[in-house]
Amino acid sequence: MLFSNDQVASVINEQFEPAWQSLRPVPRVTIDFGNGTVVKRTLHGNVATYVCTPDGKVLDILPGIYEPKTYARELRRLARQFDQWQQPGFDSAAHWQAYHRSQTESAKRMLASPGKSAASGRGASIFATERPTRRTIRGERPPNLAAASTSLSDSLAEDTLINQTTRRRKIHERLVKSGPVTPDEISKWLYREVLGTDLDDPYLGLKEMLFKNYPFVEEDAED
Amino acid sequence: MKRLWFLAALVTSAAVAQEPAEPRADVAKGRVVERPTEILVAELSVPVDLAAETAPEAKPAAADRTKRAVIEPAAEAIVRGTQPPDAAAAEESTAATVADDNPRVEPGKVQWHDGVDAAITAAKSSGKPILVFHLLGELDQRFT
Numbered sequence A: 001m002l003f004s005n006d007q008v009a010s011v012i013n014e015q016f017e018p019a020w021q022s023l024r025p026v027p028r029v030t031i032d033f034g035n036g037t038v039v040k041r042t043l044h045g046n047v048a049t050y051v052c053t054p055d056g057k058v059l060d061i062l063p064g065i066y067e068p069k070t071y072a073r074e075l076r077r078l079a080r081q082f083d084q085w086q087q088p089g090f091d092s093a094a095h096w097q098a099y100h101r102s103q104t105e106s107a108k109r110m111l112a113s114p115g116k117s118a119a120s121g122r123g124a125s126i127f128a129t130e131r132p133t134r135r136t137i138r139g140e141r142p143p144n145l146a147a148a149s150t151s152l153s154d155s156l157a158e159d160t161l162i163n164q165t166t167r168r169r170k171i172h173e174r175l176v177k178s179g180p181v182t183p184d185e186i187s188k189w190l191y192r193e194v195l196g197t198d199l200d201d202p203y204l205g206l207k208e209m210l211f212k213n214y215p216f217v218e219e220d221a222e223d
Numbered sequence B: 001m002k003r004l005w006f007l008a009a010l011v012t013s014a015a016v017a018q019e020p021a022e023p024r025a026d027v028a029k030g031r032v033v034e035r036p037t038e039i040l041v042a043e044l045s046v047p048v049d050l051a052a053e054t055a056p057e058a059k060p061a062a063a064d065r066t067k068r069a070v071i072e073p074a075a076e077a078i079v080r081g082t083q084p085p086d087a088a089a090a091e092e093s094t095a096a097t098v099a100d101d102n103p104r105v106e107p108g109k110v111q112w113h114d115g116v117d118a119a120i121t122a123a124k125s126s127g128k129p130i131l132v133f134h135l136l137g138e139l140d141q142r143f144t
Helices: A006-015 A068-085 A092-112 A126-138 A145-178 A183-194 A207-211 A217-222 B002-016 B027-043 B050-054 B072-080 B085-093 B116-126
Strands: A017-024 A028-032 A038-042 A047-052 A058-063 B130-136
Touching (some): A006 A068, A017 B116, A047 A068, A047 A183, A058 A068, A058 A145, A058 A183, A068 A092, A068 A145, A183 B130
Parallel strands (some): A017 B130
Antiparallel strands (some): A028 A038, A047 B130
């Protein structure tokens, strides 16, 4: 979705060397209506964007899905940050610590005043799109369908705000402690602690949700 | 067999229960088994045009991998009954390559390198930073 946006694609193509990497297959939910009609959905399809140095060390991370304008703006800002760190005589190690500490404080301030945050876009997100599926698995009732369009549009702004505040604050705090790492070295922590998806768990942390209220567990196990 | 006993127990308990203030559908069975599925299909039918909302001048991508473009239209068709299952299947079959039941699609408009190592090699030459996008599933597949 993000990468079909002209603004986002332009920023990435002009200012970065991009690559994508699959961490594992995405969980899929299939509803077979029994009459030939089958509906398929994904679940827990979280994403993360790492901006790295040319040798592959993480400079910063954008966790989860973003509203395109905010995503493009953050990528431009990180590209400028990278350029600054490349200047001759620049103490990149010292600046690394200062940058992530200042960003931690910035995220805290943004969290304290969400009305002034960057989360002002509209659209649909992975989290918003999958929210009904998760709610369904939990057996919860949905919000009013008539209001769902507005709710869905606003969900991306909500996700962006959470990404920019709560999630990024955790990341900055972690990077201050860890120092430079590669995406592979931090991805499991990121998914588990920031995005709520344990990549080492075959159920990705959804087991309790799936089976807690399901009355046929034992019977299904016998099949 | 246990499943039948469970359903029978639900029916029995519903029959002997006091009449609620307002008529309610078979709450326990529905909430556990059927109602959530109905909700799922209905809720996922809400349309959103991200490209139009964020870049009104931009034309929609021809082969968008997004959830909006590849997932929600099918649900809309099913819910509204405007497109028979066969038509949906035919549309799906036009995807470039079908690996099991997850067709390949274009991964947006970004010019991706063929892996992180290739991006690192290019970055050492261009001096640009690297962007690594992690996901579950494959970016060039329909369900991701």
